Amino acid sequence: MFNYRVAVSYRDITDGLSKTIAASELIHGDGENSTYTHGDLVRGAARPGGFPHSFPTTAQIDAWGATASSRTGVTGTGSPRGDTGANWVRGELSQTIFNTLLTPNSPSPSCIICSSCSASDGYGMIAARSRHPGGVHVMMGDGSTRFVSDTIDGQTWQFLGSVSDGEIVQDY
Numbered sequence: 001m002f003n004y005r006v007a008v009s010y011r012d013i014t015d016g017l018s019k020t021i022a023a024s025e026l027i028h029g030d031g032e033n034s035t036y037t038h039g040d041l042v043r044g045a046a047r048p049g050g051f052p053h054s055f056p057t058t059a060q061i062d063a064w065g066a067t068a069s070s071r072t073g074v075t076g077t078g079s080p081r082g083d084t085g086a087n088w089v090r091g092e093l094s095q096t097i098f099n100t101l102l103t104p105n106s107p108s109p110s111c112i113i114c115s116s117c118s119a120s121d122g123y124g125m126i127a128a129r130s131r132h133p134g135g136v137h138v139m140m141g142d143g144s145t146r147f148v149s150d151t152i153d154g155q156t157w158q159f160l161g162s163v164s165d166g167e168i169v170q171d172y
Contacts, residue, residue, distance in 0.1 A: 010141075013163040017141030021160045024128035024138045024148075026098050029084035036072035036080040036109065039129060043081060045071055045111035047123060054162070058154050061101055064125060065108025072109055084110070100161025102127035104136040105150045148172070 013020050027039035036042065045068035051060050072080060087095045102108055102125045112124035128136045128148075135149040138160075148157070152172055159167040 008163060013141055015159075015162065015164060015166070015168050018144060019160070019168050020141045020163050021100065021138045022141045024098055024104075025130040025136045026085055026096070026126075027129040027131060029082040029086065031086070032082040033080060037082070038109075039084050040080040040082050040109065041084050041124075041126070042068045042071050042109045042111040043114060045109075045113060045124075047113050055155070055158055055165070056101065061125070061154065062108070064111070065102070065106070068109045068111035068125070071111075080109075098126040098128050099124075100128075100157045101125040103150065103152055103154050103157050104128045104148055105130060 010017065029039045029041065030037045032040075045064065048060060048063045048067070051064065085095060089096075098110075102110065104127065106127045108125070108127070110124065110126045110129075128138065130136045135147050135152075137145055138148050139145050148160075156169055156172050159165055159169050160172070
């Protein structure tokens with residue numbers, strides 16, 4: 001529902017406010033840029049060729065996740081960034097904005113494609129993450145809250161993150 005530099009109004013949410021995620025938990029990074037922890041952001045994780053701008057397959061997401069996982073120990077340019085959530089007043093990817101490419105608490109690290117830029121300068125996969133087991137709390141567009149399990153189907157999770165894909169999710 002919230003995008004960096006893209007306005008979305010309620011009328012644009014044709015899938016329904018109660019069927020669209022507006023916000024979720026996001027783990028604050030550890031502030032350390034040399035060692036990866038689950039709340040950090042991995043920079044320089046190249047997006048696989050043919051990766052679509054919307055609704056990638058599980059295999060495509062897993063391939064990008066594998067690239068990101070291989071970079072968790074990289075130092076210098078492309079190193080993990082531990083400042084996730086530190087600048088929460090800036091509506092940017094990894095600060096307050098997440099997306100629904102990675103399922104909640106995904107074992108794959110959150111990542112962006114560029115290696116020496118800020119988080120808002122590139123495409124990325126930023127997972128909703130929590131410090132409690134089993135899932136994350138989300139706020140829907142109508143203000144209601146739900147607990148979403150880590151085991152939610154990836155495509156269902158993507159549909160919940162889209163405002164107008166025509167897929168109205170009933171139960172999950």
